[in-house]
Amino acid sequence: MSQVYLNGAFMAPQDAHISPLDRGFLFADGIYEVIPAYNGVLFRFEEHLVRLERSLAETAIANPHSRDQWRQLCEQLIQRNGGGNLSIYLQVTRGATEKRDHAFPNPPVPPTVFMMTGNIAVPAAxxxxxxxxxxxxxxxxxxxxxxxxxxxxxxxxxxxxxxxxxxxxxxxxxxxxxxxxxxxxxxxxxxxxxxxxxxxxxxxxxxxxxxxxxxxxxxxxxxxxxxxxxxxxxxxxxxxxxxxxxxxxxxxxxxxxxxxxxxxxxxxxxxxxxxxxxxxxxxxxxxxxxx
Missing domain, CATH: 3.20.10.10 (D-amino Acid Aminotransferase, subunit A, domain 2)
Incomplete structure (x- = not known):
């Protein structure tokens, strides 16, 4: 069975739930990355992480993990989903607040982190x-x-x-x-x-x-x-x-x-x-x- 990652835990997709007050849901207030892995090996991982860090910085969303932590999470997710050729979808939102407000929450709330995998079709190349x-x-x-x-x-x-x-x-x-x-x-x-x-x-x-x-x-x-x-x-x-x-x-x-x-x-x-x-x-x- 496939697994996803949400806020610190791996689980079946049907068990993953977020708050309807999450700013990613209400405002599309979040960023994402798609990282391919071939033969279970992350491809151009550092370059993807640099872009992830840039997107987080440009939107003033706190980066919840170090590069080593991101790598460990990605590699665990690959293993839990059978390895091989997979894409990792990684999303970070500004998190869930108590009320809907355009302004950023003050004080900040923990970001929401969601990750899942998908199969990669054989590319034309x-x-x-x-x-x-x-x-x-x-x-x-x-x-x-x-x-x-x-x-x-x-x-x-x-x-x-x-x-x-x-x-x-x-x-x-x-x-x-x-x-x-x-x-x-x-x-x-x-x-x-x-x-x-x-x-x-x-x-x-x-x-x-x-x-x-x-x-x-x-x-x-x-x-x-x-x-x-x-x-x-x-x-x-x-x-x-x-x-x-x-x-x-x-x-x-x-x-x-x-x-x-x-x-x-x-x-x-x-x-x-x-x-x-x-x-x-x-x-x-x-x-x-x-x-």
Missing amino acids: DSPDTATGSKAITLDDIRWARCDIKSVSLLPNSLLRQQAVAAGASEAILLRDGFVTEGSASNVFIVAESTVITPPKSHAILGGITRDLVVELCHRHHIPVEEREITESQLRQADEIWVTSSTREIVPIIQLNNSAVGIGTPGPVWKTVARHYVSFKRRLCGLQDQE
Whole structure:
């Protein structure tokens, strides 16, 4: 049976309960992380913890655990759920108060900590020669101005993703003032004239752990890469489009708004980067000896 973690204890999901006065429930006053584990090994754990700490600091929520404590909790949760390839969802809210009030509780109350696992589907990058790619549409970015915080306030993202699903696509690529920001639940890359391009970090996008690793791998393997603005026109004319996230890794987009991207199949640069990514993952998680 699967187990979750809530405020100091592991338990069955049906036994986990929070107060209806929890500020995460009332105000979406909380942050979260999603950390993948392969072969039971946490992937890029330190990078995820740095982002977690940043989100907590930006929202003035007290960090309830040290990095070592977070690691121990994550590893215990993986073991209790059978190991293998899992994602860990980790959420911290400002906690439960005696009354509903927009202002932060004074004195502060203990944060609410919830963790659970989910299965990770086999990513497209694991089989670059047989990957079929995905479809995306473009939509106006209707989200708030602090998308760099990994907030649980995801209603705009959900509405945007649902519009994509209703249109037969798997992702919505978002545009703000004529420029690409990110996907509804992903970062965006394009390839133009053999150069990999992704929007620079700002308050308009979440600094993705997979995004950063892709940039790192491009530098390491001498693949031209730039972090700069992408216009809507450049997106539409791109030779390749990818979206990245911690659980889906690097997904090739082969159709944008019902028009083929490039020749309508996963491109050669994506295949090269996908192979480097999978090799790095396997080495880090003990699935092979060498990159």
